[in-house]
Amino acid sequence: MKANRLFYLAAASRSLFFAWATRAFIILGLLLLPFIVGPGVDFTSGSFAYAEKPPGVGGGKPNPPPGSGGKGPPDQPPGGGGGKPDKPGRGSGDLYSELVIAYRTVDGLPIYVGVPEGFEEDEEAEALVLPSGYVACVQPIIDWNISDAFMIGYANAALDLSSAEAPPYDSLEIPLTNPADGRTVSPAPLGGLGWLGEECDVATNVGATPEGYDPLADYNLYVEEVHFGRMNSGRSPNKVLDSQLAEAYATLTAPWAVIDRDHAGRITVDDPATDPYPDKTIDSPLQNLAIYRELLTHGMLQQGPTLPDWGMEGRDTEFLDWAAAALGASAEKDDYWVDGPINLDLVVYFNRILGIPSQSSGYAIEGNGAIGADGEYYFDYSDYRYTRSFKYPGCAVYQVIGIGGRVEKDTIMHGVFGDEDVVDRQNIFGFATAADDSRRVIAFRHDIDQGIVVMAIDKAGDDSVVCDVDVPWWDDPLEN
Numbered sequence: 001m002k003a004n005r006l007f008y009l010a011a012a013s014r015s016l017f018f019a020w021a022t023r024a025f026i027i028l029g030l031l032l033l034p035f036i037v038g039p040g041v042d043f044t045s046g047s048f049a050y051a052e053k054p055p056g057v058g059g060g061k062p063n064p065p066p067g068s069g070g071k072g073p074p075d076q077p078p079g080g081g082g083g084k085p086d087k088p089g090r091g092s093g094d095l096y097s098e099l100v101i102a103y104r105t106v107d108g109l110p111i112y113v114g115v116p117e118g119f120e121e122d123e124e125a126e127a128l129v130l131p132s133g134y135v136a137c138v139q140p141i142i143d144w145n146i147s148d149a150f151m152i153g154y155a156n157a158a159l160d161l162s163s164a165e166a167p168p169y170d171s172l173e174i175p176l177t178n179p180a181d182g183r184t185v186s187p188a189p190l191g192g193l194g195w196l197g198e199e200c201d202v203a204t205n206v207g208a209t210p211e212g213y214d215p216l217a218d219y220n221l222y223v224e225e226v227h228f229g230r231m232n233s234g235r236s237p238n239k240v241l242d243s244q245l246a247e248a249y250a251t252l253t254a255p256w257a258v259i260d261r262d263h264a265g266r267i268t269v270d271d272p273a274t275d276p277y278p279d280k281t282i283d284s285p286l287q288n289l290a291i292y293r294e295l296l297t298h299g300m301l302q303q304g305p306t307l308p309d310w311g312m313e314g315r316d317t318e319f320l321d322w323a324a325a326a327l328g329a330s331a332e333k334d335d336y337w338v339d340g341p342i343n344l345d346l347v348v349y350f351n352r353i354l355g356i357p358s359q360s361s362g363y364a365i366e367g368n369g370a371i372g373a374d375g376e377y378y379f380d381y382s383d384y385r386y387t388r389s390f391k392y393p394g395c396a397v398y399q400v401i402g403i404g405g406r407v408e409k410d411t412i413m414h415g416v417f418g419d420e421d422v423v424d425r426q427n428i429f430g431f432a433t434a435a436d437d438s439r440r441v442i443a444f445r446h447d448i449d450q451g452i453v454v455m456a457i458d459k460a461g462d463d464s465v466v467c468d469v470d471v472p473w474w475d476d477p478l479e480n
Contacts, residue, residue: 099226101345103139103187104180105162107365107382108348108428109372111179113139113187114159114169118196131167134159136369137200141185142222145175150217154189154203161370180344181429188223226346229332230285245290248282252304259305263412263445264438265325265391265460267291267307288329295323296356296363296379310461320384321391324431325460328438333446342436344428351379379428386430388422388437389413394458395467396444401451409471412458416444 103111114134159169192198256271267282334340357364364377392412458466
């Protein structure tokens with residue numbers, strides 16, 4: 001028995017050795033094949049073996065990505081490579097400026113101001129024709145009235161470039177009325193520390209003592225930046241949104257698809273043969289971003305169905321109602337009791353990132369360096385009107401979490417907006433409000449933090465279903 005076992009072990013070892021030897025011979029032959037059948041390889045300097053591989057091929061050194069050295073190529077959106085953008089308002093920095101709440105016209109275009117030059121000669125200041133000694137800058141604004149001596153001095157020295165087509169320009173005001181939304185604000189004083197090249201930086205450490213830094217004199221602490229949250233996905237390469245749009249079209253163009261809207265105005269797709277409820281809501285944030293881009297680029301879903309009329313009073317630009325809902329669906333939901341991240345500044349910056357509008361668009365407004373960045377195009381929302389109670393006349397039925405789990409009914413206007421209406425809000429300010437309202441209604445529908453679970457809710461622009469539902473244990477406030 002032992003002899004037989006040793007025989008089989010030796011045979012197995014011999015077979016294993018020949019198998020590994022055969023494999024090694026084949027691999028060595030494949031490695032030597034190019035030298036056998038092809039021309040010899042020149043290993044001298046400059047030959048193929050020493051040449052740098054082209055960008056993007058097997059480890060070749062690509063061109064620096066956008067933002068890697070401060071800014072990317074001019075045709076790339078801001079922030080694409082994570083580098084530090086140029087200062088606001090300085091030459092090509094217009095396209096890479098810090099994303100802050102800014103002084104704007106009713107169309108959303110930033111209003112530039114002339115800021116006194118720093119303490120050295122600056123030939124770049126001659127790029128825009130201004131009174132000698134001034135530089136054109138985007139003007140950040142502060143959401144309350146600051147009337148300290150330095151602020152007043154800055155406002156008297158800065159020139160409002162929207163006030164006239166030629167010198168003399170008017171100085172800024174304290175407080176300042178922001179034309180875009182009518183808010184009373186203060187202009188954040190610019191000038192950095194007063195040196196050359198800092199004209200468009202927010203003033204820092206103004207009036208500080210020799211002993212050190214004075215935080216009360218750093219106006220950067222008061223400037224509000226625009227936060228994109230998960231909408232940062234809009235900075236992805238175009239192919240990402242193209243893919244998401246293709247997925248949305250696959251749903252929207254199904255043979256059985258009937259297009260409608262949900263409680264926030266998002267697109268729904270229904271098969272009438274199944275049941276009375278929509279089979280699918282386009283609720284993916286990325287798909288909604290793609291739909292937003294498509295609607296603002298073409299004014300419609302270019303390869304999809306015609307979106308139905310909402311039938312609301314006073315609507316001249318229906319596609320913008322759909323676009324506002326899509327933008328609201330792409331944002332983080334936050335608290336539905338308060339205004340959220342979508343404001344008019346975010347809309348302007350987000351359109352820039354998406355490349356909206358093109359120069360050839362019928363909705364393009366061109367900046368000139370005093371109102372809007374020189375040569376940049378902004379979307380024209382001037383025909384848009386928004387009234388909150390027109391969009392949300394309906395009701396919601398919800399269950400209160402806790403003992404008894406009673407069921408109640410409420411109007412959307414009361415439950416989400418505390419009966420605070422917005423009447424005929426216009427232009428980009430109205431559009432941004434409509435988008436954020438869609439976000440708030442979505443948050444209400446899915447948020448259980450307030451102790452409720454929404455069971456049914458009327459679609460946007462309609463009150464024909466849930467408002468007619470009889471709900472037990474409920475004292476109807478609408479009839480009192």
